[in-house]
Amino acid sequence: QVQLVESGGGLVQPGGSLRLSCVASGSILSINGMGWYRQAPGKQRELVARISIGGSTNYADSVKGRFTISRDNAKNTVYLQMNGLKPEDTADYYCNDWNGSYKWGRGTQVTVSS
Numbered sequence: 001q002v003q004l005v006e007s008g009g010g011l012v013q014p015g016g017s018l019r020l021s022c023v024a025s026g027s028i029l030s031i032n033g034m035g036w037y038r039q040a041p042g043k044q045r046e047l048v049a050r051i052s053i054g055g056s057t058n059y060a061d062s063v064k065g066r067f068t069i070s071r072d073n074a075k076n077t078v079y080l081q082m083n084g085l086k087p088e089d090t091a092d093y094y095c096n097d098w099n100g101s102y103k104w105g106r107g108t109q110v111t112v113s114s
Contacts, residue, residue, distance in 0.1 A: 002026050002102045004095055009108030012085055020080040020108055022095030029073045033098045036069055036080045038091035039107075049080060050098055062088070085112045 008020040020036065028034075035050035048060045049069040057069055066084040071077070078095050092107040 004105035006105050006108040009110045011111045013114050016085050017083045022078045024076045034078045037094045040091040087112045
C-alpha cells in the first residue's frame with residue numbers, strides 16, 4: 001500500500017517562505033503525475049500545483065508566480081516551494097497523484113499569520 005508523508009509546514013509571517021516535502025513509499029513518482037493539494041477550514045480540498053512525469057507544471061491562479069512544484073524521482077519525493085505567502089494560503093497541504101488515487105496522508109499544516 002502506498003503511503004504519502006508530507007512535512008515542512010509551520011507558522012510563517014505574511015511574505016515568508018516554506019518548502020514542503022512529500023515522500024512516497026514505492027516508486028509511484030515514475031509512473032504518475034503528482035500534485036499538491038490544500039484544504040482550508042470549512043472548504044473543499046483543491047489542487048494548487050501539479051507536475052507531470054516529464055516535469056511540466058501547472059498551477060492554480062491563486063498561487064501562480066509564488067509556488068513552485070518539483071520532483072525527485074530517485075528520492076520518491078515531491079516538493080512545493082512556497083514564497084510570498086499570504087494569510088489565504090493557510091491550510092492543510094497534501095500530496096497525491098492527479099486523480100487523488102492513493103490514500104491521503106496526514107498532511108502538513110501551513111499557517112500564515114502575523
